[in-house]
Amino acid sequence: MTENQKVIKDLKPFIGQIWEKAGFSTPTTIQSYAIPAIVENKDVIAQSPTGTGKTLAYLLPALNKIDPEQKSVQAVILASSQELVMQILNELQKWSEGSGIRGASFIGGANVKRQLEKLKKHPHIAVGTPGRILELIKQKKLKMHEVKTVVLDEGDQLLVPEHISTIKEIIKSTLSDRQVVLFSATLPEQTVNMAKELTNDAEIITVEKDETIVAGKVDHIYFMSEQRDKIRLIEKISRLDKVKGLVFVKDIGSLTVLVEKLQYNQIKVSPLHSDMNKMDRQKSIREFRDGKTPMLIATDVAARGLDIEGISHVVHYDFPKDINQYVHRSGRTGRFGASGMVISLVTEREERELKTFAKKLGMDVEMKRFHGESIVDPHVKFSGKR
Structure with missing residues (x-):
């Protein structure tokens, strides 16, 4: 022993x-x-x-x-x-x-x-x-x-x-x-x-890093976007194959607006914030956990310590206020050997901050874009020929 x-x-x-x-x-x-x-x-x-x-x-x-x-x-x-x-x-x-x-x-x-x-x-x-x-x-x-x-x-x-x-x-x-x-x-x-x-x-x-746990492969990527256009990217992410995405929003006001817009566009999402009553919070988590909704839109306070298996994507809709918040949020995917993806939706200023975080954390972060329903490298050209 x-x-x-x-x-x-x-x-x-x-x-x-x-x-x-x-x-x-x-x-x-x-x-x-x-x-x-x-x-x-x-x-x-x-x-x-x-x-x-x-x-x-x-x-x-x-x-x-x-x-x-x-x-x-x-x-x-x-x-x-x-x-x-x-x-x-x-x-x-x-x-x-x-x-x-x-x-x-x-x-x-x-x-x-x-x-x-x-x-x-x-x-x-x-x-x-x-x-x-x-x-x-x-x-x-x-x-x-x-x-x-x-x-x-x-x-x-x-x-x-x-x-x-x-x-x-x-x-x-x-x-x-x-x-x-x-x-x-x-x-x-x-x-x-x-x-x-x-x-x-x-x-x-x-404990900085636990060698006893098989770390999953987590890719860190980002999309460039103006604040007002981030919602379109969220819609596209929600349509990715087998997505189980946890989306972080900075406050309750922004979250409410985002959820209303997504639901208006027929995108199924579950909200989670601290002003919701206990029953509604439990319902949101249950529907997300059971796969009835592909995305849980949450504030940091509400998502703190939340342990949901199989989160495939963590999305920073609003950019984290500091590197600790980036680490906390991102740690919700790629747990116990599973693979995952962390997506940041960033403006030009936020892109600079993200690159600073990446340098400090010793990780690669790649810029991507959408081509139709697929995530591709920004330099990939697509021909219209058949």
């Missing part, structure tokens, strides 16, 4: 059984570093690229620590969006099967009464958005004195001005011997500094 495989063997037997049933062999790099550190009760600040198994890196050791005989909440997992909360809860339910460990979700915008009913069932792990979790703590409905672990998932989205005071209050409501762990795909310096204030002598784990 390798040192890596021992990481899972050292956890409770039910975890190892589910690990084998899931067909996993070796833990990913982030899992092999983070799991032992969390099991040893260290605070952890961890960075690892999208798609490298971060959720299990904190979830498995958290499950390992739970005493199912107790009726109290023993771990709290915080995430910035409803979608991410539900995704984490799904994983939690899958990995706690047969263990007697219960999890429950608590999200802003959901019916408070129903969420209080969930607490009466004595979950061992609470997964939620910061605002709602703090609200339940202040109402003395969610008791934090037994909480041993607080997890911040996608930490760089939580340690921002709008959430930071809420996060601090949640952590302060636990006893001083609690463990705080933070995971993110990108960790800007200011996030690390804030995380250090919330943790106690944290172990910092940074």
